[in-house]
Each structure stands twice: as C-alpha cells, then as structure tokens.
Amino acid sequence: MAQVTLRINGYSYTLGCMDGEEQHLEAMGAELSNRIDSVRLAAGPSGEARMLVMAALMMADDIFELRRKLETAEANATTVAAGQLKTDPKLDRKLNRIAKRAEDIAEGLEHP
Numbered sequence: 001m002a003q004v005t006l007r008i009n010g011y012s013y014t015l016g017c018m019d020g021e022e023q024h025l026e027a028m029g030a031e032l033s034n035r036i037d038s039v040r041l042a043a044g045p046s047g048e049a050r051m052l053v054m055a056a057l058m059m060a061d062d063i064f065e066l067r068r069k070l071e072t073a074e075a076n077a078t079t080v081a082a083g084q085l086k087t088d089p090k091l092d093r094k095l096n097r098i099a100k101r102a103e104d105i106a107e108g109l110e111h112p
Contacts, residue, residue, distance in 0.1 A: 008033045009040075009051060028108070035059060056109055063109075066102040070095060 004022050005014045006029035017025045035055035040046070043054070073095050 004029070006033075009036045009048060011048070032059075059105065060109060063102050063106050066098060070099050070102070 001016050002019050002022050003014055003016050004025045005012050006026065007013075008029060013029075015025060032055055035058050036051050038058070039051050039054040046054075073091075077092065077095075
C-alpha cells in the first residue's frame, strides 16, 4: 500500500492508497485544494471545517449535475435503443466512465 501526503489549506494529510493510484489521489487532493481556494476567495478566510464543507458541497453539486446529465443521456440512449437513432458505442463507453467516476467521487465524499 502506497502513502501520499497532500497539502490542503496549509495542512498536511498523509493518506494510504493502492499502489499505482498515487497520481490519482494527488489529483483529487489538488482539486479539493482548488475548491477550498475558491471558497476562501469568495467568502474570505473561515474555519477549516467550514471551508471543507463548502468545498465538499461544491463537488457534490458537480456530481449531482453529472448524474442529471447522465440520466438524460441514458434516457436518450433508451430512445436510441428503441430504434429511433443509431447508438454510438464510443459515447456509451464515455458516459459509463463518467458515471463510474461520479460514483467514485460520491463514495469518497460519503466515506472520507
């Protein structure tokens, strides 16, 4: 098991991850750090917990929107499957990857 140290809002967090997933964890940490920076710029300095909650809510909003778009795309794909249009296998794979990524992010927010 690998370990990665993330620096978020001036604090260091050492987290374990599967070998080979270090870059992915670092990218997620960078995304969270960027969200916290956005919160700080918009609302000014605040408590650590408040900024983390605000950043998590921003990310949850993105996930919610991705899920909504995915549901719309799936509904369209159902129409396509009914024979009204031809389906694009590349688009299906891409939508499935997006859905999986959104679910992974949601799970990470639910089980930090």
